[in-house]
Amino acid sequence: MQLYFTKEDLIHANEEAIAADRNRTLIPEKLQQLSNKNAYPVAKAFTHNGVEVRCVIVVDETGRMAMKTTYRLPLVLAVLAPAIGAISLSQVACRTPASGPSAMALATLAAHEGHELFAAHCVACHGGHGRGNGPAAIALTVRPRDFWNERCRYVSTLNGVPTLEDLMQTIGSGRHFGAMPARPNLTDVEVHILAEYVREITRLGWEDRLTKEFADDDETTPEEIREIAWERVTPGELAAVRGPGLGFRADLEYGRQLYLEDCAACHGPWGRGDGLDMPLDERGKPIEVRDLTSGKFRGGTGEEEIFKRIKCGIPGTPMSSAAASDEDIWQLVRYVRFLAGRKR
Amino acid sequence: MRRSNTNRLAVGVVALCMLGTSRSQAGYEGTDVKDGGSIVGTVRFEGKIPKRRRLKVTGADKPCHSKPIPNDDLVVSKDGKIRWAVVSIKKIKKGKPFPPADPENPVVLNQQGCRFRPHLVVVPPERTLRILNSDGVLHNVHLYARKNEPFNRSMPGRVKQLEVTFDRAERIRVGCDVHKWMGGWIVVAKHPYYAVTGKDGSFRLENVPPGTYTLQVWHEKLGTQQREVTVSPGADAEIEFVLKRK
Ligand SMILES: [Cu+2]
Numbered sequence: 001m002q003l004y005f006t007k008e009d010l011i012h013a014n015e016e017a018i019a020a021d022r023n024r025t026l027i028p029e030k031l032q033q034l035s036n037k038n039a040y041p042v043a044k045a046f047t048h049n050g051v052e053v054r055c056v057i058v059v060d061e062t063g064r065m066a067m068k069t070t071y072r073l074p075l076v077l078a079v080l081a082p083a084i085g086a087i088s089l090s091q092v093a094c095r096t097p098a099s100g101p102s103a104m105a106l107a108t109l110a111a112h113e114g115h116e117l118f119a120a121h122c123v124a125c126h127g128g129h130g131r132g133n134g135p136a137a138i139a140l141t142v143r144p145r146d147f148w149n150e151r152c153r154y155v156s157t158l159n160g161v162p163t164l165e166d167l168m169q170t171i172g173s174g175r176h177f178g179a180m181p182a183r184p185n186l187t188d189v190e191v192h193i194l195a196e197y198v199r200e201i202t203r204l205g206w207e208d209r210l211t212k213e214f215a216d217d218d219e220t221t222p223e224e225i226r227e228i229a230w231e232r233v234t235p236g237e238l239a240a241v242r243g244p245g246l247g248f249r250a251d252l253e254y255g256r257q258l259y260l261e262d263c264a265a266c267h268g269p270w271g272r273g274d275g276l277d278m279p280l281d282e283r284g285k286p287i288e289v290r291d292l293t294s295g296k297f298r299g300g301t302g303e304e305e306i307f308k309r310i311k312c313g314i315p316g317t318p319m320s321s322a323a324a325s326d327e328d329i330w331q332l333v334r335y336v337r338f339l340a341g342r343k344r
Numbered sequence: 345m346r347r348s349n350t351n352r353l354a355v356g357v358v359a360l361c362m363l364g365t366s367r368s369q370a371g372y373e374g375t376d377v378k379d380g381g382s383i384v385g386t387v388r389f390e391g392k393i394p395k396r397r398r399l400k401v402t403g404a405d406k407p408c409h410s411k412p413i414p415n416d417d418l419v420v421s422k423d424g425k426i427r428w429a430v431v432s433i434k435k436i437k438k439g440k441p442f443p444p445a446d447p448e449n450p451v452v453l454n455q456q457g458c459r460f461r462p463h464l465v466v467v468p469p470e471r472t473l474r475i476l477n478s479d480g481v482l483h484n485v486h487l488y489a490r491k492n493e494p495f496n497r498s499m500p501g502r503v504k505q506l507e508v509t510f511d512r513a514e515r516i517r518v519g520c521d522v523h524k525w526m527g528g529w530i531v532v533a534k535h536p537y538y539a540v541t542g543k544d545g546s547f548r549l550e551n552v553p554p555g556t557y558t559l560q561v562w563h564e565k566l567g568t569q570q571r572e573v574t575v576s577p578g579a580d581a582e583i584e585f586v587l588k589r590k
Pocket residue numbers: 458482483484520521522523526
């Protein structure tokens with residue numbers, strides 16, 4: 001089932017959300033209301049470099065909603081496209097390697113192009129200023145990230161700052177178990193530009209918050225705040241995801257002991273995410289502790305991704321970075337995968 | 345804030361490239377102080393003296409239930425003296441050096457009985473703060489730093505200690521997501537003229553170069569207040585701060 005709704009619908013939904021302070025209980029009703037209508041015009045349509053871009057909202061059978069961007073080539077290009085496949089906006093041909101322009105050139109480009117790309121692909125959910133308050137946000141069960149005020153969750157660094165690759169991964173491939181879709185139609189260069197743009201929003205957000213927080217401290221200068229904001233978006237050392245090593249043997253009993261010591265307090269003795277009551281995120285809003293038996297890991301279910309989540313923690317949430325040795329983290333990775341696979 | 349030497353090196357190099365000097369030492373010079381004086385005083389509470397509350401402790405972790413845990417965020421004696429207030433001189437550019445680092449005896453913040461002991465520590469920038477876990481249960485050391493790198497690290501029962509350092513002066517709230525009632529403060533000092541009030545609300549800053557200064561008191565619940573103070577050679581300048589609920 002595919003639903004299209006009007007901009008007015010989305011704006012109205014957004015106003016309601018603001019009025020209700022994003023009370024999540026609204027959502028099932030909202031979904032019901034939306035799915036009663038069969039088809040809507042596209043939420044947003046515009047032209048980008050001669051390509052018509054349409055943003056639509058897709059609702060699948062489970063009621064999960066996702067923003068989908070579709071493209072329509074101008075007639076002349078559409079005719080030519082099969083002949084010169086490389087320039088078509090088909091899923092594969094467009095993913096050119098990002099090795100062409102230098103990082104600096106990309107950063108400059110990002111300022112110009114980023115805004116436009118962001119407007120094309122991100123605003124419906126993340127909002128015009130990247131604050132997670134786009135018109136479609138209310139309809140989403142997983143709240144879109146507010147880049148201005150929140151930290152990115154899925155990182156590979158020990159200081160919790162996402163690398164550009166981390167951001168590109170999320171933008172290009174999307175996130176499972178939420179509304180963040182993959183963007184196979186974007187080129188790697190476009191994904192890179194968007195990553196830079198998101199990082200810039202994050203930096204400006206830090207600058208803004210620090211300026212407010214230290215407004216009455218006459219020993220804090222604007223220069224210092226700018227410098228700190230840059231530090232907050234500068235990725236640190238990478239978590240070494242080298243694999244468990246040759247002599248490694250997964251020992252589920254040992255893994256279970258580690259799990260009980262290191263993880264059970266929050267994730268519960270059986271991994272059902274029931275160890276903490278009322279966990280809060282960085283903005284004091286309630287969040288869920290992941291039910292590990294569900295296997296629904298937003299950062300990815302692969303061993304390396306799970307390793308990173310344990311090693312680096314999940315910034316902005318209670319999920320702390322591990323004190324365990326890398327060897328022990330691999331044991332935990334195996335045990336967590338075991339829990340995930342054991343479901344029912 | 346750094347967690348390992350390699351990490352320190354990596355970020356240290358970045359910092360050097362950016363600034364050319366160490367950012368934490370910028371703006372303060374430690375020298376010999378001749379004819380220094382002292383600032384002594386107390387921090388007093390105005391209003392109805394708040395009672396010490398017993399915090400609501402949940403969960404099955406045994407060490408958390410071994411003793412009642414009182415709140416530390418507003419500790420006022422019967423005669424109205426405020427504990428855990430931080431008194432410091434503002435904008436002092438030159439004065440006594442920080443005491444030499446003692447690697448054997450760094451500043452220590454302990455997690456004991458599911459409570460931070462002491463409730464508040466003062467640590468110079470780039471000096472080791474040793475965080476202990478005496479409880480044998482999982483805590484997570486969650487530092488809500490703003491000028492320094494935010495930090496959230498697991499400390500399972502078998503991990504007895506962890507060391508961190510800070511680059512920039514600021515007041516950092518410390519929490520634990522496993523035990524929500526746990527709360528403490530790390531004050532990263534700009535210079536050595538910081539004092540924490542004791543049970544009797546008193547503080548003492550010694551060896552201050554003669555001159556006129558702005559003295560600031562900060563308390564986590566009661567906010568900040570500033571007073572002018574003039575220090576004369578060899579004398580005690582006395583000052584009393586009076587704080588009330590905002
Ligand atoms: Cu704790």
